[in-house]
Amino acid sequence: MTTESMQGPQADLPGPLDGIRVLELADEKGQFCGKLMADLGADVIKIEPPGGQNSRLIGPFLADKPSRETSLSFWHYNTSKRGVTLDLNSKEGQRLYRELARTADVVLETQPPGRMPDLGLGYDDLSKLNPSLIMCSLTPFGQNGPWRDFLSCDLLHLAAGGQMASSGYDQEDVPDAPPIAPGGGNAWHIAGHYAYIGILAALYHRDMTGEGQYIDASIHEACALTTEGAIAIYLSTGEVVQRHTGRHASPDMSTRIQLATKGGDWVNVTRSGSNLTPARLKVLAEWMDDHGMAQDLLDEKYYAPDGILENAFHITDVMAQFFEQMTQSEIWQGGQERDFPWGGVRTLDDIIGDPHLEEREFFVEVEHPELGQSFTYPGAAAIYNGSPWKISRRAPLVGEHNQEILCGELGVSLEELNLLAESGVV
Numbered sequence: 001m002t003t004e005s006m007q008g009p010q011a012d013l014p015g016p017l018d019g020i021r022v023l024e025l026a027d028e029k030g031q032f033c034g035k036l037m038a039d040l041g042a043d044v045i046k047i048e049p050p051g052g053q054n055s056r057l058i059g060p061f062l063a064d065k066p067s068r069e070t071s072l073s074f075w076h077y078n079t080s081k082r083g084v085t086l087d088l089n090s091k092e093g094q095r096l097y098r099e100l101a102r103t104a105d106v107v108l109e110t111q112p113p114g115r116m117p118d119l120g121l122g123y124d125d126l127s128k129l130n131p132s133l134i135m136c137s138l139t140p141f142g143q144n145g146p147w148r149d150f151l152s153c154d155l156l157h158l159a160a161g162g163q164m165a166s167s168g169y170d171q172e173d174v175p176d177a178p179p180i181a182p183g184g185g186n187a188w189h190i191a192g193h194y195a196y197i198g199i200l201a202a203l204y205h206r207d208m209t210g211e212g213q214y215i216d217a218s219i220h221e222a223c224a225l226t227t228e229g230a231i232a233i234y235l236s237t238g239e240v241v242q243r244h245t246g247r248h249a250s251p252d253m254s255t256r257i258q259l260a261t262k263g264g265d266w267v268n269v270t271r272s273g274s275n276l277t278p279a280r281l282k283v284l285a286e287w288m289d290d291h292g293m294a295q296d297l298l299d300e301k302y303y304a305p306d307g308i309l310e311n312a313f314h315i316t317d318v319m320a321q322f323f324e325q326m327t328q329s330e331i332w333q334g335g336q337e338r339d340f341p342w343g344g345v346r347t348l349d350d351i352i353g354d355p356h357l358e359e360r361e362f363f364v365e366v367e368h369p370e371l372g373q374s375f376t377y378p379g380a381a382a383i384y385n386g387s388p389w390k391i392s393r394r395a396p397l398v399g400e401h402n403q404e405i406l407c408g409e410l411g412v413s414l415e416e417l418n419l420l421a422e423s424g425v426v
Contacts, residue, residue, distance in 0.1 A: 015041020016387040020203070023047060023100055024081065025088075025109040028055045028185065029219065030138045031077040032192035034108055037199070038080035039380070040389055045100065045405060046083045050424055052398035068398055075395045079366065079377065083396025084405050085426045088119055092425045099410050101126045106199055107135040113143045123214040133212040134202040138195045142218035152219070157187035161223025166230055166241055166249035173245045190226050191219035255316040258345065265328035266345035269319070269335070276315070278303040283338050284319075293322045352376075366394050402426050 018041040024034040025047045038044035055077075056068040063070070087093040098121070101107060107126065109116060116122045116137070123135040137143060140152035158164050163186065164179040171177075195217045202213050224231070230241045233251060241249035246258040257269050276284070285297035295318050301307050308315065323331050328344045335342035344350070357363060364379040380389040406412045406426070420426045 013386065013388055015039070015389060016384065017042035018387070020105045021045070021103060022106040022108060023097075023104045025107070025111065026138070027053055027110055028058065028073075028077070029140075029188055030108055030110040030192060030195065031055065032185075032189055033136075033138065033195040033199070034081060035077050035079055036192065036196045037106075038078075039391055041387070041392075042106075044081040045401070046078060046081045046396060047088075047097070047100075048083060048085050048398065050085045050087055050399070050421075050426060052085070056398070075375075076377065078395035080390075080392045081396055082401040082405065083399065084402050085399040087425050088121065090423075090425050092420065092423075094119060094121060096406065096410065096412075096425075097121060098126070098129060100405075101133065102129050103409075104130065104133060105203070107133065108138065108195065108199070109135070110138050113137070113139050113148050127212055127214075131212060132206055132210060134199060134206060134215070135212075136195050136199050136202075136215040136217055138191055138217045138219065140218070141220045143216045147220070154185050154187045155181050157191075157219050157223050158182060160220055161187065161190075162227040162230055163187075163223060166227060166243060168243035168245075170243070170245045170253075177243070179243065187219055187223055191217065191222040194222040194225070255312050256320070259316075259320045259323045261323050261328040261331050262326055263328070267323065267328055267332045267335075267342055268345055269340070269342050276308050278308065280340070281308060281315070284340070287334065287338060288318070288322045291322070291325070293325065294318070295321075364391060366391050368394050370397065399426060 017037055020037070020042040022034065022037055022042050022044040024031070024044050026034055031046075034044050034046065052068040056071050056074045057066065058071055058073040059066065060072050061067065061070040062072060086096055088097060101121075107123075117124065123133075123137075126135065127133050139148075140157070141147040141150055158181045159179075164181045166179075167182060168174075168180045169177040195215070198215045198217055202215060206212060228248070230249060233239055233241055237251070239251035241251055242253075243249055244254055245256075247254060247256065258266050259269060260266055281297065281302060285294045285302075288294040289298060297315065297318055302311060302315070326334075332342045332344045351357070352363070360383070362379050363376050365374040366377045367374045375394075377391060379391060382389055402421075403414070403417060406420075407414060407417055412420070417426065
């Protein structure tokens with residue numbers, strides 16, 4: 001399936017953000033936000049310094065050959081965008097940026113706090129040229145406050161935001177175990193989602209009022225908002241959630257939810273030892289009894305008030321012994337047939353080629369014409385019946401659309417463009 005045919009008869013329909021122009025001056029902290037808008041049909045123009053931004057040097061790389069055009073990370077986070085290069089430290093680069101901003105709906109930037117106003121490119125400057133402009137500054141700690149100018153990284157945000165405090169192992173599994181950070185740029189994803197929500201809300205507000213606005217988005221605050229119940233529990237009870245192996249942090253010692261199956265695979269059972277009702281426990285015990293492994297779970301004591309809660313850990317132990325004698329698919333599919341929300345803990349080998357994802361056309365082929373190849377990408381997060389979410393093109397090469405945008409849309413002549421390139425402006 002090619003990029004053009006990925007959504008069948010919907011391929012030619014415009015996306016829900018069709019007609020919206022976004023200037024993206026963002027590195028790894030904000031490029032996911034830009035991708036979300038670009039794949040929804042917005043014309044996202046990625047602005048990089050001459051030679052390309054440093055996020056192009058984040059691996060892994062195609063064929064393990066590092067270059068600014070072969071970063072698979074950059075490929076993934078910059079689909080559907082066009083790209084230009086501009087030196088914003090130069091007067092001519094600033095002038096061209098202002099010209100682009102005149103016709104933009106949104107500016108997304110991740111520059112250090114205060115840098116854009118210092119260049120004469122802040123919201124106050126640009127909104128004079130374009131009063132309906134929406135500008136979102138996504139920075140580590142926001143535009144003010146004592147941490148405003150602190151340096152940061154993904155790991156720091158997961159620590160300072162609270163995620164790491166809730167991630168790790170039980171004391172009984174690993175005594176004195178340290179907190180563990182999720183991987184994969186989670187802080188950037190969290191912040192990108194919040195910035196994306198904020199931008200769409202501002203666009204809706206503008207549709208109603210005609211007014212643009214400035215959004216000061218903080219990655220730290222986005223992470224602090226995404227500790228699930230940890231902050232709410234502390235504010236309401238004063239209790240601090242504890243790390244639990246492979247399951248949700250909580251103030252109490254909770255029952256296991258990830259149990260091993262025959263062959264060394266695992267299933268997730270969502271605290272079934274303590275969250276069962278008497279009726280659900282009976283269904284589970286009868287299934288286990290069919291295999292001669294219910295032990296005493298059909299005893300009446302479990303069906304008295306508080307019987308399940310008082311014996312939750314024993315129930316989980318009996319379940320674990322049952323699971324060890326069954327395959328992963330037998331357990332999670334058998335559980336689903338009995339209305340238990342269980343699922344297998346799957347590897348990428350299980351996910352790629354998954355028939356459910358294949359039927360929903362989740363994976364798509366994206367063409368890279370300069371390489372004469374297509375590559376498989378994860379596709380849409382949702383299926384729209386009238387305004388498809390789709391990858392319209394692969395990530396831009398360095399300065400790929402300089403001529404198309406600067407000459408074709410801003411009126412710069414080819415001779416001028418060559419002079420700008422020679423002087424390091426583009």
